[in-house]
Amino acid sequence: MTTIPAFAPQAYAPPFNSEITPPVSIRPTRGIASPQYLWPQNATLNISLFNMSDKAKDYIKERIKLWQPHTNLKFNFIATPDGDIRISGRGDGSGNQSVIGTQARNRPIDQPTMHIDLVDKTAQALNHSIRHEFGHALGLEHEHQHPDNTIHWNKKELLDATELLGINEAETKFNILTVFDRNTTIYSAYDQKSIMHYSVDSELTTDNIGVPLPVELSEGDKAFMRSLYPPTLETPAS
Ligand SMILES: [Zn+2]
Numbered sequence: 462m463t464t465i466p467a468f469a470p471q472a473y474a475p476p477f478n479s480e481i482t483p484p485v486s487i488r489p490t491r492g493i494a495s496p497q498y499l500w501p502q503n504a505t506l507n508i509s510l511f512n513m514s515d516k517a518k519d520y521i522k523e524r525i526k527l528w529q530p531h532t533n534l535k536f537n538f539i540a541t542p543d544g545d546i547r548i549s550g551r552g553d554g555s556g557n558q559s560v561i562g563t564q565a566r567n568r569p570i571d572q573p574t575m576h577i578d579l580v581d582k583t584a585q586a587l588n589h590s591i592r593h594e595f596g597h598a599l600g601l602e603h604e605h606q607h608p609d610n611t612i613h614w615n616k617k618e619l620l621d622a623t624e625l626l627g628i629n630e631a632e633t634k635f636n637i638l639t640v641f642d643r644n645t646t647i648y649s650a651y652d653q654k655s656i657m658h659y660s661v662d663s664e665l666t667t668d669n670i671g672v673p674l675p676v677e678l679s680e681g682d683k684a685f686m687r688s689l690y691p692p693t694l695e696t697p698a699s
Contacts, residue, residue, distance in 0.1 A: 492685030498562030513550030532690035549573035552580030562600030652681035
């Protein structure tokens with residue numbers, strides 16, 4: 462099972478990244494980020510989880526915390542639903558979504574900034590989705606839209622495949638085909654192992670080269686995150 466990203470076209474405001482599960486595979490620094498959406502250095506992010514069981518909360522928290530050692534941000538999980546990052550877990554088939562970093566401030570406080578679809582998901586899909594969506598929440602963009610990506614999309618096949626999933630052409634372009642502008646993003650080397658990359662079905666490319674679904678933070682993801690929010694050095698024991 463692979464994940465095709467489907468976002469609201471840029472013209473829609475505010476963009477809410479929506480990941481969709483397609484019948485085919487589509488699909489990181491190493492990373493790419495939009496600097497205007499990064500959180501302040503050393504910020505404490507209050508994180509709310511709701512519309513899910515306590516077990517699901519623990520499962521998601523455990524995976525979110527994997528980003529922690531690679532940032533100087535503090536992840537503070539709170540019991541009320543009014544956090545800086547508000548994660549809903551309802552299983553209504555609406556897919557996985559997150560705003561990018563501080564875009565969360567533009568959403569009404571009573572609305573989630575991230576959604577994790579907990580219904581009928583394999584452990585592999587959840588492992589990808591939770592890490593991936595929280596990467597968006599920290600300010601990361603899609604690696605497959607990196608200016609140096611090497612994917613040779615068969616655009617007609619891709620558009621046909623996404624149309625079958627109910628994703629229109631504008632969304633497919635916004636979430637998959639559009640390549641980020643070098644002048645408005647921060648990026649390092651293109652990394653197909655990034656958690657921010659979608660899987661790519663080889664049948665949707667002109668060179669029959671696909672990309673497997675990443676389920677772990679790559680070394681590039683860790684290094685890129687550390688460059689965005691450099692962890693403070695530990696004070697040597699005196
Ligand atoms: Zn995404």
